[in-house]
Amino acid sequence: PAVDAVGASLAALARLRPWRSAVLEGVADVVMTLGVHRASSARNRAARLLAAVLPVVIDDLDPDEANRGLAVLIMSALHDTGQAVRCSAVTALGEVAAVAADHL
Secondary structure (H helix, E strand, O other): OHHHHHHHHHHHHHOOHHHHHHHHHHHHHHHHHHHHOOOHHHHHHHHHHHHHHHHHHHHHOOHHHHHHHHHHHHHHHHHOOOHHHHHHHHHHHHHHHHHOHHHO
C-alpha cells in the first residue's frame, strides 16, 4: 500500500511542470532497480512505481530511455523469478499501453 501511495504521489508530481524533470531523473533509477536488484521485493516495488509513473512521463522520456524501461518491464514480466514481480510488470505494461501504445 505504501508503494502504491508513493507511486500515485510521484505520478501527481510528474503532472506539475516544476517537478516533472525531477521525476524523469528518477525513472532511470527505478528501471535500473527493476533490472538488476537482487531482492525480489525491491524489484516488485520498482515495477509498481513504474506502473504509476511511466504512463505519465513516457512522452517526455528520451526514446532510448523509454525503450529501455519498456524492455526491462517486458523481460521482468516474462522471466523474473518472483511471481509478484511478474504480475507488477504486467500491470505496468498494461498501464503504459493504455496511454502510449505508439511506444510499444
